[in-house]
Amino acid sequence: MKHFYLCVDRISGSGVAIVEGSEPYELSFFFDDGEISSITCNCFCSYHCKHEFAMLLQLRETLRMIEELYDDEFEATNYFAAISKSALLTYATDRKEKGSIVLE
Numbered sequence: 001m002k003h004f005y006l007c008v009d010r011i012s013g014s015g016v017a018i019v020e021g022s023e024p025y026e027l028s029f030f031f032d033d034g035e036i037s038s039i040t041c042n043c044f045c046s047y048h049c050k051h052e053f054a055m056l057l058q059l060r061e062t063l064r065m066i067e068e069l070y071d072d073e074f075e076a077t078n079y080f081a082a083i084s085k086s087a088l089l090t091y092a093t094d095r096k097e098k099g100s101i102v103l104e
Ligand SMILES: [Zn+2]
Pocket: 025, 041, 042, 043, 044, 045, 049, 050, 051, 052
């Protein structure tokens, strides 16, 4: 898997993802009870770009994993952050996210 970072705040209903292709792209979206809307990507494509598609796939996978493994934590905090292992290794020195989940 490519470098990936994802976080969702269920109280404000906002999410942020970083998808790394040839360079990192930052996406933001609204998250309302599992419904994703208003996705924007800073690659400035006028149509739905591949970063949005990658983010949606990753989000779906991550939510499934959270439901299985971290449901209580998500219920309690209404927040999660997930980062891919490769990205964690890359960013570990300068980015410390509390309570992150490392994706395989
Ligand atoms: Zn994009």
